[in-house]
Each structure stands twice: as structure tokens, then as C-alpha cells.
Amino acid sequence: MTIAPDLTTASERAVVPETPAPATPMTRTYDLSVTTQGPLYPPSEIVDANGDFVVVGRVNRPGPDGATVSEWGSAVVSPDSPLPPLGTNLPYDVVRELDFADPTGPDAQVQLYTLPLPLPCNNYPMLFAPEQRPDAHDVRRPSYPLHGAPIPDLREEDGPKVREPITLGQWVKARGQLEVHVPAHRRGADFSFAFTGLIPDSLYTVMSLREHDLDPAGPTRPGPLGVPNAFISDSNGMAHYRATLPNPFPAPGTPGANRVINVVVLWMSYQQNYGGAIGHFGLGGDIHAQLKMRGPSFGEFTTGPAN
Template identity: 55%
Template sequence: MRSEPVQVARLLRLGEGLRQAHQDLAREGLTRLNRQQHTLVGALSRQARTLAAEAGHPLGEAAQRKVEETLQRSSPIRRRKLGPQLSAADESLVLYTLPCTNYPEVFAPDQLADPFSVVRPSYALHEVPLPDLRPEDGPKVTEPITLGQWVQAAGEVRVTLVNGGRAADFHCEFTGLLPHSLYTVMSVRRRDLDPSGPVRPGPLGVPNVLIADHKGNGSYHARMPNPFPDPEVAAGDRIMNVVLLWMSYQQNYAGAIGWFGLGGDVHAQLRLRGPSFAEFVTHA
């Protein structure tokens, strides 16, 4: 296996990303990474068989399975569902970014038209290399971020129709956030959830930024034009959910939610439990 150090290194990085996908609860990222891991294990296994044959020691089926099992163990993945109460070990888990783009959509077409060509390693959230940062600039997020801290967040969204039903005010209050951190607020619309052809989600207002204070509190307000068109109208792309995103690169992206999607450079910390706001109807 020493003949293929690059692929072995990629496999190990995938293992790091898969652990983070579990910690971030990024199901789509986990699916993509599992698929990549399966592809890499298969390629390395075939190369091992070829190298062994060239060396005059062809591998039998049992030996081939042993190679694949060894490769799987080199990227330790354990599937399990977190319970309502975290164990002490789970609470102390340090959170990481994912090392790849996890979605087929391009999230920021004007800023990064080909995100799939970018390869980044998996970083601990507090060690993400912020663009142009110098130590003397005073970075505020410097300590490891754990799963126990992450799940302390809570929030409330209040919606009020205004302008005769042509717009709606969204008032958001949050507690338990990561102190001194940059967050953004994302809207999820009906077409974003269409499995046959999802589109990129967008901000809940622009700019969509809030900064958590030293106690982890934050608030956000946006007035959105016609956010809840009649659901019976085919073109009615209603807002269905609101998501609070922690920005690991401590920046926002104007009309995009980020460059790489959940787990890459934006991290969903809070959302409503399911599709919401059915009681509201607005008009243009």
C-alpha cells in the first residue's frame, strides 16, 4: 500500500470528515463521504491485488477481503444515533469542518462557480484559517468547540405580517450561542426542498448577519417581501423554515449562504422542527 500514499492520505481525511458529519448531524454530507470512502477502498483494494500479482504473490478471495477490512478500519466510522442526553465523552467531542462540498448545487455562482474543484482539509472549528488573519488582529474564537457547547443553543422566531399582507417581519432571539461569533440566518423555501430539483437556499434578508455577545446571546430582524405566497399557486415559493448558521470562516457571503454548504464553511446550529408558517399567506 506504500505505492499509493496520496490515496491513503485521502482515505484518512475522509475518516476525519465522516466523524465530523456525525457530530454536525449533516446527513447529506455523511452520505457523500460514505460514497467517496467506498470508492477509495475499492480502488485501493484493486491496486493491492495488482501489486501483489506483479510481485508474484496473487491474492485469493479471503486475502482480498482481509485487505478491504483493513482499509475500512483505517477510516474508523461508527454509526449511532445520539440520545436525548449526551454522554460525557460525547459532550467533549471537538467539532470539525467537512473536507469537501456535500451538495450538487452551486451555492455562490458569482463568487465561486466551481466549488467542486476546491479541496480543503478538515479543520477543528476553532482552527479554521481565516482569510488574511494576523495574530495581532485579535481572533476571538480560539478555544476548541465541543458538541456539549454546540447543543446549548436555543432560539425563538416571531413572525408578523405587515404592509397589508405584502411583507412579513421576522424577529429572532437566540441564547446559548458560541460567544463572540459571527452567525447568519438562512431561509428554506418550498423549492429548496424539492427532491426532483432543489435550488440553492438563500439568506433571510441581506445582510443576514448577527454577532453573539460575550454571553452567547444574539438577536436578528428581517422584513421579507411576500414570503408566504398562496401554497395553491404553483409559483408560490414560500419560506418553510429558518436556519441559524455558524460561520466557521467568520464571514458572510452577501446573497449566498456560503461557498460549500453545510459542514464545509457554514454549520447549521438551529432550525425549526419542520416545515412551518402554514398559517400565513401574503401577496405581492
């Protein structure tokens, strides 16, 4: 039998495309940091009995050459601190530094309160629940102890679970770990959380922060990380939560892209979930950040649309 010769040249054979290697899944694990802070204004989503902000997070302080330096720390901050436009920072008026390393010390015993409405020292003009509460900016309410926030329609006989004052020492015991998994198809991402040290028997929610949510030129509305985004801590302060988001990490430069860059775990003082909104008043009025990443994250991931 005669075998026909191969008349293709080496260069012609070289241009035959190879089958691309299949994409591989990616998984990363992150430790969340305990906080009382969302954005830098208001400086905290928690105040004390005097109405001063209890800040665990980035504290704005004077820096060299008149600059403002924001470094992670803890302090009591005056609500009369100077308020700059959204996207800029000024040094906080620090009343005193905090030390809650000693669980029996005075700072650990500080009782925590919601922010009053309208929110003090706030430069974020966002309406968080435009369909449910379009008048949110017009509501006026005092500050309440976290355990005594006025839960709508509550009757004592219905058995409220959170009855004791919540202290700073209790608040900072929270720990959380997040696992992010992007499957090989890259059309979405799975977020899985494990928590310890939370306030027991409480309603929590998880929100996503996207890269344009704090854009001074046109901030987008922060949204839930999954819907429903609620979970309840058990009697020991332990909990788990998971969610899957479609295309949370579009490639930078993609038209209309708004990547998830952080996640925030919120203690809900009104013990309510708000569907597609993160809260009615936000930023310490009815939601209170307790765990988050310290800065923008997830840059190692890229996802795409379903089609």
C-alpha cells in the same frame, strides 16, 4: 313634509355589497431546535476528529418492509453511508448513538470539525455563490477544527476571538425563539429572533429554506433571510436578529410561488458573510446549521405581492 316611499324590494336591498372587514395582523412564536444538520445529505454539517458525521437531527434508520424512517435523534454516522439520489433516503451507517445529557460525559467533550471539501456523502448539486465562487465544486480542502478554520487573510495580530476548541456539549446549549409577524396589509412578514447559548463572539447568519430548494426536479438556491443576514453573538452567547421579507408566503398554487418553509441559523467557520449567498461551499464546508425548525412550517400564513 311627505317622505317618498322606498320602492326597492328586500331582495334588491340584500345585494348591496357590504364593506369587507379589514384584514387583521397575525403573529406566531416558534421555538427553534438545536441541530448539526441541514438537509439529510450530507447527514451533518459537523464531523468529529475521525471524519465521522456528528448528527443532531433526523437520523435515517431501517424501517418496516425495507423502508427508511427518519426520526429526530443523535448519532455518529459514517461518511461511507450509502448515498441515494436527491429526494430519496437510505439508512445511515450508524457508528454509535450519542448521549450528551451529561455535560462531563465523553460525547459532550467531542471536538467539532468542518467537513472536508469536496463534501462527503453529498447529493445536493447546488452552487451556492455562482458569482463569487463558481469553482466551489472543484476546491479540495481537509477538515479543520471549528475554531481553527482558515479565515481568509487572517493575521494573528488582528485578534481572532474564537480560539478554544468547540465541543458538542457546548454546541447543543444553543436555544432560539422566532416570532413571525404578518401585518394587516399582508405584503410581507417580519422575522424576529432571540438567542441564548450560542458560541460566544462568533459570526452567525440566517438563511431561509423555500419549498422548492430541495426539489429533485429542479432545486432552487437557498438564500439569506434578509440582507445583510449577519449577527454577532456576545461574550455570553446571546444575540438578536430581525429581518423583513417581501411576500415570503404566497398562496399555494400561485404561479412561481416558492414559500419560505423553514429558517436555519448558521455558525460561520470562516467568520465571513457572503452578501446574497449563504456561503461559498455550504452544507458544512463553511456554514454549519445550529438551530432550525424540525420540519416545514408557516403554513398558517399567506402573503401577497406589493401591487
